[in-house]
Amino acid sequence: MEETKEKKGKRTKEKLLSIATRLFAERGFSATTVDAIVNEAQINKRMVYHYFGNKEKLYQASLRLVYGRLGDIELELSEHEDGLEALLAAIIKEYFHFLQVNADFVKLLLWENLNQGRGIEGAGLTQVKNPILTKLNDAIQRGIDEGKLRPDLDAKHLLINLIGLCLIYFSNRYTLSQSLSLDLASPRTLDQGVNHIVKLVQEGIHA
Amino acid sequence: MEETKEKKGKRTKEKLLSIATRLFAERGFSATTVDAIVNEAQINKRMVYHYFGNKEKLYQASLRLVYGRLGDIELELSEHEDGLEALLAAIIKEYFHFLQVNADFVKLLLWENLNQGRGIEGAGLTQVKNPILTKLNDAIQRGIDEGKLRPDLDAKHLLINLIGLCLIYFSNRYTLSQSLSLDLASPRTLDQGVNHIVKLVQEGIHA
Amino acid sequence: MEETKEKKGKRTKEKLLSIATRLFAERGFSATTVDAIVNEAQINKRMVYHYFGNKEKLYQASLRLVYGRLGDIELELSEHEDGLEALLAAIIKEYFHFLQVNADFVKLLLWENLNQGRGIEGAGLTQVKNPILTKLNDAIQRGIDEGKLRPDLDAKHLLINLIGLCLIYFSNRYTLSQSLSLDLASPRTLDQGVNHIVKLVQEGIHA
Amino acid sequence: MEETKEKKGKRTKEKLLSIATRLFAERGFSATTVDAIVNEAQINKRMVYHYFGNKEKLYQASLRLVYGRLGDIELELSEHEDGLEALLAAIIKEYFHFLQVNADFVKLLLWENLNQGRGIEGAGLTQVKNPILTKLNDAIQRGIDEGKLRPDLDAKHLLINLIGLCLIYFSNRYTLSQSLSLDLASPRTLDQGVNHIVKLVQEGIHA
DNA sequence: GATGAATGAGAGTTCATTCAT
DNA sequence: TATGAATGAACTCTCATTCAT
Numbered sequence: 001m002e003e004t005k006e007k008k009g010k011r012t013k014e015k016l017l018s019i020a021t022r023l024f025a026e027r028g029f030s031a032t033t034v035d036a037i038v039n040e041a042q043i044n045k046r047m048v049y050h051y052f053g054n055k056e057k058l059y060q061a062s063l064r065l066v067y068g069r070l071g072d073i074e075l076e077l078s079e080h081e082d083g084l085e086a087l088l089a090a091i092i093k094e095y096f097h098f099l100q101v102n103a104d105f106v107k108l109l110l111w112e113n114l115n116q117g118r119g120i121e122g123a124g125l126t127q128v129k130n131p132i133l134t135k136l137n138d139a140i141q142r143g144i145d146e147g148k149l150r151p152d153l154d155a156k157h158l159l160i161n162l163i164g165l166c167l168i169y170f171s172n173r174y175t176l177s178q179s180l181s182l183d184l185a186s187p188r189t190l191d192q193g194v195n196h197i198v199k200l201v202q203e204g205i206h207a
Numbered sequence: 208m209e210e211t212k213e214k215k216g217k218r219t220k221e222k223l224l225s226i227a228t229r230l231f232a233e234r235g236f237s238a239t240t241v242d243a244i245v246n247e248a249q250i251n252k253r254m255v256y257h258y259f260g261n262k263e264k265l266y267q268a269s270l271r272l273v274y275g276r277l278g279d280i281e282l283e284l285s286e287h288e289d290g291l292e293a294l295l296a297a298i299i300k301e302y303f304h305f306l307q308v309n310a311d312f313v314k315l316l317l318w319e320n321l322n323q324g325r326g327i328e329g330a331g332l333t334q335v336k337n338p339i340l341t342k343l344n345d346a347i348q349r350g351i352d353e354g355k356l357r358p359d360l361d362a363k364h365l366l367i368n369l370i371g372l373c374l375i376y377f378s379n380r381y382t383l384s385q386s387l388s389l390d391l392a393s394p395r396t397l398d399q400g401v402n403h404i405v406k407l408v409q410e411g412i413h414a
Numbered sequence: 415m416e417e418t419k420e421k422k423g424k425r426t427k428e429k430l431l432s433i434a435t436r437l438f439a440e441r442g443f444s445a446t447t448v449d450a451i452v453n454e455a456q457i458n459k460r461m462v463y464h465y466f467g468n469k470e471k472l473y474q475a476s477l478r479l480v481y482g483r484l485g486d487i488e489l490e491l492s493e494h495e496d497g498l499e500a501l502l503a504a505i506i507k508e509y510f511h512f513l514q515v516n517a518d519f520v521k522l523l524l525w526e527n528l529n530q531g532r533g534i535e536g537a538g539l540t541q542v543k544n545p546i547l548t549k550l551n552d553a554i555q556r557g558i559d560e561g562k563l564r565p566d567l568d569a570k571h572l573l574i575n576l577i578g579l580c581l582i583y584f585s586n587r588y589t590l591s592q593s594l595s596l597d598l599a600s601p602r603t604l605d606q607g608v609n610h611i612v613k614l615v616q617e618g619i620h621a
Numbered sequence: 622m623e624e625t626k627e628k629k630g631k632r633t634k635e636k637l638l639s640i641a642t643r644l645f646a647e648r649g650f651s652a653t654t655v656d657a658i659v660n661e662a663q664i665n666k667r668m669v670y671h672y673f674g675n676k677e678k679l680y681q682a683s684l685r686l687v688y689g690r691l692g693d694i695e696l697e698l699s700e701h702e703d704g705l706e707a708l709l710a711a712i713i714k715e716y717f718h719f720l721q722v723n724a725d726f727v728k729l730l731l732w733e734n735l736n737q738g739r740g741i742e743g744a745g746l747t748q749v750k751n752p753i754l755t756k757l758n759d760a761i762q763r764g765i766d767e768g769k770l771r772p773d774l775d776a777k778h779l780l781i782n783l784i785g786l787c788l789i790y791f792s793n794r795y796t797l798s799q800s801l802s803l804d805l806a807s808p809r810t811l812d813q814g815v816n817h818i819v820k821l822v823q824e825g826i827h828a
Numbered sequence: 829g830a831t832g833a834a835t836g837a838g839a840g841t842t843c844a845t846t847c848a849t
Numbered sequence: 850t851a852t853g854a855a856t857g858a859a860c861t862c863t864c865a866t867t868c869a870t
Contacts, residue, residue, distance in 0.1 A: 030237035117381030168371025174324030196364040204411025444651035531795030578789025588738030610778040618825025
């Protein structure tokens, strides 16, 4: 029972995309060659142009792929129903875990910022609205109104804080491991890290 | 009175290094061409190899240049004499400000981590011990002993927290500006940011 | 009826190889540039790397090409059925003639020895066993046993003698022509030379 | 007690020449870089041009140096006073030994022939008359007249034979060692070789 | 006599991309 | 859909040589 032509084409395309994503993440856009991608995929070079147009569009497809995964957890978190402390803990834990298992995302994110976000623009990922931000904003406002939280708390900056606290463990793994003599690749260290973050934030927001 | 031969050579070398540093930061290692460097410097291409050996060693020299600047503020901070709260505020403010005015450093740091720290290894920057860490460790220990601080505070993780809280404003400027609709290039936003961080940390560490 | 794609590719590869072989023989490895090869072949430079990998591998392919031709006459000679004198005359005449019409071989052989045989190693030509040597060894042993030959004759050294006697006419054509005032390019001189060799050897081996 | 300026200059020149000679012999003209020479000599590159004009003239000076050594033994041999057999043995042994201890000569000779003798022409070494040839010619003529030698012996071809028989052991050391499984670098093998040659020639010339 | 800086041409090699089938 | 051949521009790097001191 042969595979249909369409299916085979789809498999070819997916294989190219997944390998390209890994290589772009590992080496960055410039250092990744189309040859490296097709050699590893065992697929003819011409297919890159057939399915994706050119190298840059393939890169943009990679960006869309990994960003899509992030969207999933954002959606999930935005449906969270408990109070602020639990929400913060959930955001931190989910996001931290996401970064931990999606090294591709971390690296492409780094690269994009080095690249002044041009790839993301080209990939049409600029319009992503942020459901978590809304959720967080509401929760904070409620907390401030109830006098439970410092009135100078700001949802956007707090979200930046959360992201920064989590991302640094992965974005700067190599340089930090060296300068602090601490193995940031070890799961134990990462566990301590995420707990450290949760406590810092939960304590740090109170009035 | 003409410039001596040695001085002219030194100027040539410095010019190459400063322009290379900027371009490496802007574009990353692979996307920066030796031609681009020498064209901008108006210097013969051969001189890159005369003074630095090859493109990679020139890149390593760039790393050493920007890391040297960081070393200066670290040394300064390590001589700080006040209490922990003041120390933390000083670290945050100094580091935040350093990142703000040293965009080159931020970008090369990002790139190095994308590149698994290989450039830093090659540049002989691995052995940098961290004077701030010692300082912070002592202060935390004292605070815990006096019952003023949470006993589960850890100097290394706290330092990572501080770095993450600051760095994110610059490392992810483009992606965050887009997804939060907040201009992270504006000085006003950055001022709010650093204050938000200081408060979060100062509140967050207490027992 | 158009040429197929594969055939065209094969022609391109063969053209590159034959021109490269000539130029490598004429100028040596270092003095032969890839540009010179592709210009003469009217073929895009990139094809050298497509078909051969790099300049060195192209050189090795050239070595294999000319060595292959030598293998042909060696095989032929190894099937020789007459006595030793006739065998020696045949070896000398065939080898001499081979060198005469394969200037490429002579020059590449010279170059290889200048280069300490590294190219041949890289080309995988080290394992060439020598069918003539076996043949010669047998014939000599028989002659010695029958008391017709000097008992101190050695097949390996004799073969070296034969090769040396022939090769010198081509390997040192220029320097000998000058220092002896004798035109070693002239067919007449070469005819005298090969006869001189045959007689010297046939007389020189007897008991 | 300082060295005089002239002496220092002479030492500089000699050092450049001796190192250049070795490198040209090892690598050939094209593959030897002026940088390699001056680095090894620890002498400023400009001095090559000061003392020798350019790279090519330095190469020619190397040729003159090693050819001069050959001239010495040729002169010596030309004064030989015994009979033909002894003369032939002397030529073979002296020449073989000369090649054995003057690897530079062998290699530069090879290279020159690859290069169609152009370097030798430029070096003004074309006019070297050959005192041995005269000597040999006389001895042969006498032998033929006395009926002791084959009347078809020719001095020039015989000299070529001798040279070929000797040179092959050194010129093709690498390729022969491989194809014959015989270590041509071993002194024992070379001893056997020279004896094999002497016997072959002494037997081979008789009427 | 000696030095380090500087040069421009050109080396080998690799790139993303297109063509022809 | 898929393929191998082909392209030209650009890459990093090296060369022999000269300049200024």
